[in-house]
Amino acid sequence: MTDSDINTEKSILLSARRIFTIKGFDGARMQEIADDAGINKALLHYYYRTKDKLFEAVFKEVLNVIFPKIISILQSPIPVFEKIEKISLTYIELLKENPDLAIFVFHEISRNPQRLVENFRNAGIDFGIIRKQITLEAKQGVIVSVKAEHLITNLISMCVFPFIAKPVLKGMMGMNEEDFQQFIEERKTVIPHTLISSLTPNK
Amino acid sequence: MTDSDINTEKSILLSARRIFTIKGFDGARMQEIADDAGINKALLHYYYRTKDKLFEAVFKEVLNVIFPKIISILQSPIPVFEKIEKISLTYIELLKENPDLAIFVFHEISRNPQRLVENFRNAGIDFGIIRKQITLEAKQGVIVSVKAEHLITNLISMCVFPFIAKPVLKGMMGMNEEDFQQFIEERKTVIPHTLISSLTPNK
DNA sequence: CCTACTTTTGACCAACTGGTTAAACCATTT
């Protein structure tokens, strides 16, 4: 009912994503997903045979939103500083538009870590390339010498974590929803600034 | 059986924490917790009436490990840079000793955000104090002017996130367990260095 | 209108889950 009934299969996927995100895999009920999609529960099993397969369909769809954008940036021939800026911007914008995407992915991490890693590999994300670039630019003196692992981890941490911890941050720092949106908007520049100023040589 | 049967109540709590962490609240089964503790399922209900109450007991115990350490640092009369160093060190050491603590707390965030925020308040964490200190030191020119919200968020993000995303990071960057432990150890200095060098005035 | 096909449904089921209960067990005190 919520979604147009033009395409049942698609509206199931939408409802499933909604419910799985809020409740997690174990907390989600097939009946609830069916209700949300405005259909009979048996119809879920008609389109996606099992709960597992339904989840997997949702999961793959979600990853297809995340991966392509990040990959194209990582592989583009621009300096590290620019990549940091672009990734911050793209990542935060993506998560701002799909606020529970981070929570959904991390639900899956604790449920089935292996599968996510495999999807990463299949997506063609090659960590070696960015590592090479970072060590190269460090040797050239463009940036301070730093382990690629830490730089990337710092970047992703600062972009993603606020969305996972959103309610805690809001509560702790006394923000309302508008404040939080503003806060997230600011991070588009704060994160690159933090990383770049810590990476700029000549102190 | 795994734990000493000297204190049944305590061994239940240990097993419950183990299972809740791995499976989440909805995924955890009372029978599994009982098995893990080597006791009858009815005994769980004898000590902790319901699954909810058992979870709450585990949750409070977990928070009692986290909060006191952080609070004492935040309220101690030392400069911001030192606080950053001490919090990084304490936080990472804490999470290194209790690797699934972050995942446990995160599970609870998505299950019941409100309760966690309330616990934060009750624990007496006062964000106003640290905010005041940061703006003061910024005015004095000791650190670059920065919004306290972003600084704290950056700090916590970089400390906690790697533990939540551990399997993904390991997979993506091709680390084995030993590598990862080394990586985490390095972050005790990498995180303060990143933040402090971005906060040090006079470029 | 009939036939063949896909989509949708209500009724149903076996397995599982959190929780209960009455009885057994065990350590102390009397």
Add this chain to the structure above:
DNA sequence: AAATGGTTTAACCAGTTGGTCAAAAGTAGG
């Protein structure tokens, strides 16, 4: 050794859950 009171258990229960199935409803072509 009997009584007491906390601890532990096996058996059980009512409600829920993922999943099935046969039949109904819709759809298109001949």
